[in-house]
Amino acid sequence: MSAVPSLLRDLLPRLNELSGSLRRGKLFERAVEATGLPLERPAMTVLGILHIEGKPLRVGEIATRMNVVGPHVTRQVQGLESRGLVRRVADPDDQRARLIELTPEGKTASERYVGVIEGWFAGAMSDWTAEDRQLLDRLVTRLVEDLTARLSDLD
Incomplete structure (x- = not known):
């Protein structure tokens, strides 16, 4: 067990350095700029999750992936819906439930966003x-x- 604290003394500074590198490189800002849409981080995170998953998801599933509560995601989805980037569709497994899916415009935006991030990591x-x-x-x-x-x- 004594090796774990030593490992953490080595690992935590590296995680902080990684976080600092991402901030200094303005990766999020560059990725958002590539979308051509002035969206905030939570909204882009919703688009990114839907893009990476490749299928419609329930609000609760998105919230779990974001480590936030459902109402936070619902607000983001409403804003994205009003911009025509996502839409609600019936859940084929439960007609009472709704799934959130990317519209063609949302797919284009998320592809640009994720593409910048993937390109940055691929280069690194x-x-x-x-x-x-x-x-x-x-x-x-x-x-x-x-x-x-x-x-x-x-x-």
Whole structure:
């Protein structure tokens, strides 16, 4: 167990550096600019989640992925709907429920947004081997899942 605190002393500064690099590089701002739409981070996050998932989702599913409550997502969806970027559709598994899906305009915007972010990371990791990229994905996924589970135990 004593190795974990030592690991955290090494890992936490690296996570802070990563966060700082993303802020300094204005990655979010550049990605939003590429969409041609003046949207705030939560709205772009909704579009990004729908884009990456590749299928319509319930508001609750989006909220879970954003780690926020449903009403927060509902407000974002309403704003995106009014701009013609998403629409509500019937859930084929439950006609009473609604799913949120990208409109063609929303798909175009989200493709541009995600494309900038993917391009930035691809460039940063262009010298990495496929094995290193897969290892990073596996370990970050595991870290997020374990931290999420630990935090949900605290609730």
